[in-house]
Amino acid sequence: MIERLETHVFETVAILGAGLIGSSIARACEASGAAKSVLIYDANEAVRERAKKIALGSICETVEEACTDADLVILCTPVGMIETAAKAASPFLKAGAILSDVGSVKASALNDMLAVAPSYAHVIAGHPIAGTEHSGPDAGFAKLFSGRWCILTPLEDQDEAYQLATAKLTKFWEAFGSTVEIMTAKRHDLVLAITSHLPHLIAYNICATAEDMEQVTEGEVVKFSAGGFRDFTRIAASDPTMWRDVFLNNKEAVLETLGRFTEDLAALQRAIRWSDGDQLFELFTRARSIRKSVIEAGQDTAAPNFGRRNQEDDTPAE
Numbered sequence: 001m002i003e004r005l006e007t008h009v010f011e012t013v014a015i016l017g018a019g020l021i022g023s024s025i026a027r028a029c030e031a032s033g034a035a036k037s038v039l040i041y042d043a044n045e046a047v048r049e050r051a052k053k054i055a056l057g058s059i060c061e062t063v064e065e066a067c068t069d070a071d072l073v074i075l076c077t078p079v080g081m082i083e084t085a086a087k088a089a090s091p092f093l094k095a096g097a098i099l100s101d102v103g104s105v106k107a108s109a110l111n112d113m114l115a116v117a118p119s120y121a122h123v124i125a126g127h128p129i130a131g132t133e134h135s136g137p138d139a140g141f142a143k144l145f146s147g148r149w150c151i152l153t154p155l156e157d158q159d160e161a162y163q164l165a166t167a168k169l170t171k172f173w174e175a176f177g178s179t180v181e182i183m184t185a186k187r188h189d190l191v192l193a194i195t196s197h198l199p200h201l202i203a204y205n206i207c208a209t210a211e212d213m214e215q216v217t218e219g220e221v222v223k224f225s226a227g228g229f230r231d232f233t234r235i236a237a238s239d240p241t242m243w244r245d246v247f248l249n250n251k252e253a254v255l256e257t258l259g260r261f262t263e264d265l266a267a268l269q270r271a272i273r274w275s276d277g278d279q280l281f282e283l284f285t286r287a288r289s290i291r292k293s294v295i296e297a298g299q300d301t302a303a304p305n306f307g308r309r310n311q312e313d314d315t316p317a318e
């Protein structure tokens with residue numbers, strides 16, 4: 001539920017990258033009144049044209065036009081393009097402006113922004129834990145962030161102006177119905193490696209394996225995919241550019257997590273080989289209880305519709 005604010009959090013917000021997340025932020029700004037004015041730029045001309053056509057907001061032809069007056073510039077590009085986008089925005093940031101992002105990996109994004117941002121801007125990295133397998137300006141919707149976490153990874157030991165900027169950015173995300181959590185970028189990357197990055201890797205891999213298996217022809221995969229495999233296909237439909245960048249930029253945490261996962265998988269393999277029913281039962285029982293905890297924590301996403309598309313009036317149809 002997005003309630004309309006009585007006063008704006010920011011006068012002017014610039015969004016660079018008008019895909020799923022950028023267009024959802026634009027729509028959520030409109031719905032909540034979190035920004036008085038929203039300026040949008042995308043490096044892809046076809047995306048800019050589409051964004052104009054669907055009346056996403058004020059579409060700019062240059063980064064300069066979008067960023068010059070902005071109190072908040074939020075980079076909504078794939079993680080691998082954050083440095084490029086930050087470099088393009090930096091010359092136009094005004095004193096005291098916030099430079100933020102929504103990337104799924106935080107340490108690399110933070111470093112990329114810090115490397116190019118002027119010292120008079122406040123760099124505060126962020127990540128809404130909300131999304132879908134869809135991409136592009138048509139995929140976004142205002143309620144995407146409602147009832148979701150948004151993690152901010154501000155720098156530690158900063159002056160009062162920086163802390164005020166962090167408080168304002170927190171308010172901005174809260175206006176969309178998100179709950180903001182603060183943590184370090186390193187911790188974020190470790191936590192998300194197991195909760196988001198590894199599940200996507202497994203989904204991509206299981207679909208690729210199924211595709212490779214001659215006896216499971218495409219027809220049969222489609223025909224019999226009513227079970228667990230179907231959920232994997234939804235996740236594996238996610239954007240390859242975005243996910244390539246996630247794995248290239250969160251190598252350390254993903255490899256550490258993958259190592260542990262592989263060991264546990266080998267133990268399961270051994271239990272099956274030696275018909276160790278007790279071990280299988282014990283592990284399945286332990287794993288099953290996590291579902292209950294996730295639901296109790298309010299983060300159940302009613303898969304297969306993680307972002308609740310089509311369950312709300314303003315969400316686009318498949």
Ligand SMILES: NC(=O)C1=CN([C@@H]2O[C@H](COP(=O)(O)OP(=O)(O)OC[C@H]3O[C@@H](n4cnc5c(N)ncnc54)[C@H](O)[C@@H]3O)[C@@H](O)[C@H]2O)C=CC1
Nearest residue numbers: 017019020021043044077078079081103104131132135136
């Ligand atoms: N898709 C998801 O479910 C979620 C994605 N994220 C993160 O959000 C970011 C954006 O993801 P999506 O919106 O899904 O991607 P998307 O593919 O829908 O949109 C990205 C847009 O960025 C534009 N772009 C690329 N380089 C640019 C540049 N230098 N300047 C301006 N625009 C540029 C592209 O043309 C594209 O329109 C990624 O970093 C991703 O890790 C975070 C939470 C959820």
Ligand SMILES: O=C(O)C(=O)Cc1ccc(O)cc1
Nearest residue numbers: 104128129130131132133306
């Ligand atoms: O669609 C899904 O299952 C997701 O997991 C969405 C998602 C993708 C990437 C993120 O960084 C956060 C959320």
